[in-house]
Amino acid sequence: MTTSTTPSNKLPADFLWGFATASFQIEGSPNADGRGKSIWDDFSKAPGKTLDGRDGDVATDSYNRWQEDLDLLVQYGVKSYRFSLAWSRIIPLGGRNDPVNEAGIKWYSDFIDALLERGITPFVTLYHWDLPQALHERYLGWLGKDEIVQDYAHYARVCFERFGDRVKHWLTMNEPWCISILGYGRGVFAPGRSSDRMRSTEGDSSTEPWIAGHSVILSHAHAVKLYREEFKQKQGGQIGITLNGDWAMPYDDSPQNIEAAQHALDVAIGWFADPIYLGHYPAYMKEMLGNRLPEFTPEELAVVKGSSDFYGMNTYTTNLCKAGGDDEFQGCVEYTFTRPDGTQLGTQAHCSWLQDYAPGFRDLLNYLYKRYRKPIYVTENGFAVKDENTMAIEEALHDEDRVHYYAGVTDSLLAAVKEDGVDVRGYFGWSLLDNFEWADGYVTRFGVTYVDYDTQKRYPKDSGKFLSKWFKEHVPQPAAETKPSSPLQENGVIVNGVNSKTQRTKANGPKTAAPKQSRKAPFARFTAYISAFLGL
């Protein structure tokens, strides 16, 4: 990277920033264009599985309102957009011998084209939790190692073949810990398996999460092998995995709590990162689980080790860690936000697991960079303001706690890059929109854009404007992008969200007259201009 040539308060000019979403959380339209069911369809409809009893059938209606979403991205002036593909839109039954759905492919293909037309880099997740239901029915999804590895690799192949000419940033999996623990251990996410018979009639929380995790790692690794062997040379992209993981701080200076913090990291992050970047499961996982931890054969390990070009980091908070307890999913470590002196670590979010503590973000970046030695993309980071859902829209738009959160994190980001020398290549706020927050339904809002679910109208929050401005000030813009070729008349329309047809016509208008350089990405200049106009 070119950090040495960039001014001291700036990130590199090629730093990618933007917002993230996931297919099931925003798309809705479960039956459109031949989509097959995913495990979240029925799960979200089952009684008691979401806080407000609501499902993903409409979500933010982004399958229909994708042009509005693009307009928002343009307004914010993002460089990149992270979104996920719904496997069951592309292969409705999911398997390697099942038909491919051209209508589903076309939808994503058009969307990718539309992003590129606007100068926005697509950052694409292949799997963000919406497993085709048919694969769950056939062999219990991630529990069926031999089948799922092949089916997933085949699905990945279809995506590389059909989108890889235009997509240069791939994420295989979003948050394997959540897939495994929340889906097959705690049973709070689809498919909802658990030993807790109040929750599920099937499942074994002592073994299944570790088996599921093992399959996820192997599936990821085989997709990467395939990409590197058959696509990378021609397409020139990068591919990696993204892991959830929050910073772990010892509760106090006692040796057992210092050790506990490392154990927390070993299970939250090392479970996946150690095999993928270092070539083995953490010793502590083995110690904790004994023969319940599956083993890799030497052949498997050869595929797994080194199977990610970068470290994809999703992070939200910091936990104070105390030794003790029997929750294996947290490494038999107790988490708290209350310090020994009784004070809180930071501002409480709407969800119990999240407080605002920016120094932890910098510490985590340093830890990951030292331990795994890979460039880092922060692929998710965000905050849910307490009780935002019960506020009037006007009040919710002034999301002070979220602005404070992002102000802290961006400071930490800059310090980690400029002062600590951590190689961070991108940052995505979670999320572009308020959306279907899994087991929380629509109660918990993570968006930098407010969604009024009665009208589906989108309203930028202060936090969205903050990030837009911050990244504009901290990522140098190529000179060609800063000047509009002609003044725009319809700024009022754009501020209110959006007449994309007008925008497109305007931006593409002077096509024949435009010099080569500006024809390349007409929307990039346009984006910069609109944002400048809005004072974003």
Ligand code: GBH
């Ligand atoms: C992300 O996960 C997801 O990728 C995204 O889809 C989601 O919308 C976003 O967070 C906001 O939640 O108390 O045992 O249930 C974040 C990682 C890990 C955070 C699990 C919540 C709860 C653990 N998540 N954690 S538990």
